[in-house]
Amino acid sequence: MGASITNAMGHMFGYAASKAALNMTARNLAVALKPRGIIVNPIHPGYARTDMSGPQASIEPIEGAEGVVAQIAEMTLDGSGAFLSYDGREMPW
DSSP: OOSOGGGOOSSOHHHHHHHHHHHHHHHHHHHHHGGGTOOOOOEEOOSBOSTTTOTTSSBOHHHHHHHHHHHHHHOOGGGTTOOEETTSOBOOO
């Protein structure tokens, strides 16, 4: 489950709340640190096949990891504060 509140599933309440709190922290850090030239962009690594998500997930963990690294390489200060996906899409908060 991604950290976007658009992904409400009706269960895993603590997990979902912690993700929402993480997003708010990242958004506030982006605002606070931008004047210092520091970029803050949370990145969703994709719905990867892990012990938690299981075999029905859509990508292999390596694809998500490589995508995260690629997104980090492309970040700019102007784009700081966006919630990104491993494949470059901007995610809804």
